[in-house]
Each structure stands twice: as structure tokens, then as C-alpha cells.
Amino acid sequence: MSNGVSPSTNPVSGGDIRDSLIIGLDVPSVEEARTIVTRIGDAGTFYKIGYQLAYAGGFEFARELIGQGKKIFLDLKLHDIGNTVEEGVRSIARMGVTFLTVHAYPQTMRAAVTGKAGSNLKILAVTVLTSYDDNDLVEAGYAPVSAAELVARRAGQAREIGIDGIVCAATEAERVRAIVGPDSFIVTPGIRPSGSEAGDQKRIVTPGDAIRNGATHLVVARPIVKAADPRAAAEAIVKEMGDATA
Numbered sequence: 001m002s003n004g005v006s007p008s009t010n011p012v013s014g015g016d017i018r019d020s021l022i023i024g025l026d027v028p029s030v031e032e033a034r035t036i037v038t039r040i041g042d043a044g045t046f047y048k049i050g051y052q053l054a055y056a057g058g059f060e061f062a063r064e065l066i067g068q069g070k071k072i073f074l075d076l077k078l079h080d081i082g083n084t085v086e087e088g089v090r091s092i093a094r095m096g097v098t099f100l101t102v103h104a105y106p107q108t109m110r111a112a113v114t115g116k117a118g119s120n121l122k123i124l125a126v127t128v129l130t131s132y133d134d135n136d137l138v139e140a141g142y143a144p145v146s147a148a149e150l151v152a153r154r155a156g157q158a159r160e161i162g163i164d165g166i167v168c169a170a171t172e173a174e175r176v177r178a179i180v181g182p183d184s185f186i187v188t189p190g191i192r193p194s195g196s197e198a199g200d201q202k203r204i205v206t207p208g209d210a211i212r213n214g215a216t217h218l219v220v221a222r223p224i225v226k227a228a229d230p231r232a233a234a235e236a237i238v239k240e241m242g243d244a245t246a
């Protein structure tokens, strides 16, 4: 089954710029998610389903959206023993989703690459969460290392293992591109239009700067789904992204 996304059709390099905006459906119910998707209409082509919705009927809703021609990013951030990750990815690969996340640990990434074999599923490796700064890494037990250094190390491992794309902050996108080469997706959460609240995100970048830094896809949840007019919020972000490619 084709999911309609490949590095050669990377929307930032010539396709539909709307496909580069991944809207995070971080809402508590399918009913609420359906309302938002309807309100956004054709301004949104790519949706992310994470923990909150996945465990509240989100898998069925993902199939519904795929049936409507939308692309789906399942942000499950898998991390377990290799066999469990491999078999889990094998099951997800049958759903027809476009992107799936795993944490960027070598065992986990190898298992995911094996599990998706023969499918069109693209695996993204989450390097260092965008809510982390250098102090958070020390608190989590890492020897003094900057978030940027750890992202670079994990991006290099992901490239060696054959992962399709990297999740990082757009602050690191340029450096990651130099590591992973031209054919990898670079997917950046922590996006904040100027003037909007950072919330718990610590490594934030505006939509325009993220594109200029080399991101292929931007992940945006609260600034869109909590906006009074989600469609207008999505359109404004897409416009800023498009202007950055001009």
C-alpha cells in the first residue's frame, strides 16, 4: 500500500506545502478530533495521532482518516526489547499509516527497520525530545552532553541503521541534514508561530525558520487545535512555510 510520501516527493522541494504541516490531534476523544479535522478541511492533509488520542479510539480514527485520503503519523515513540518492537512495527505496518516514531536507541531502531520490511511505512527516530534542554539531560542521568550533541550522535546512528527520518528540534535541523544526507525526512516538533506560548517546549523555532533550517515536516498541535479558528491557524502556518521556501 502506498502512503504517498517519499524523499523524491518531499513537499518542501516542489510538492504541496500543506503536506509538510503535520497537525497533532492532541485531544481527548475521537469526537473532538473529528470536529477539528472537519473545521480544518482541506487546509490539513497530514495528521499526527499521539498517546492521548491513540488510547481513546485513535487507531480506528486513523483508518477513517486514511480512507478520506489524509496521511497519518502515529507518534507512539516505541521503545522496548527488540522482539517486541519488531512485532509491534510489523502490526502497525499493515495499517497504512505514513510515519511511525521509535526512540533513537540502536536496538530499537534496528528492530523497527526489520519490522517494517516490505511495507511503505516510514520509521522516524526521536533523538532528544524538544521539551528537553541540556539540564534535563543531566537530570535524566546522561554524562554532561548538550542536546545538540546527543541529537547529532543519534542521527548518525539512525543513518547507519537505515532509519527513514529524524525527529529533532528545528534548532538542530541544519546539522542533522549534514549528517543524514539529502534523502532523509527531518520532522520537527517544538514549532511556535511568533508570539504564541511555548508551554512545555524548550527548543522552539518559528515555522518559517524551521523550513529555512531544512526541516521537511513541521509538527504543530496546540497552536492549531487550541486556536479559536483551527483552520485559520493552520493556513497562517502553511503561508509562513510557503513564504520561507520562496
Ligand SMILES: O=c1ccn([C@@H]2O[C@H](COP(=O)(O)O)[C@@H](O)[C@H]2O)c(=O)[nH]1
Pocket: 024, 026, 050, 075, 126, 128, 129, 130, 131, 167, 168, 189, 190, 191, 199, 201, 219, 220, 221, 222, 223
Ligand atoms: O521531541 C518531540 C517529539 C514529539 N513531540 C510531539 O509533538 C507534538 C507537539 O505539540 P505542541 O502542542 O505543538 O507543542 C506533541 O504531540 C508531542 O507529543 C514533541 O513535542 N517533541
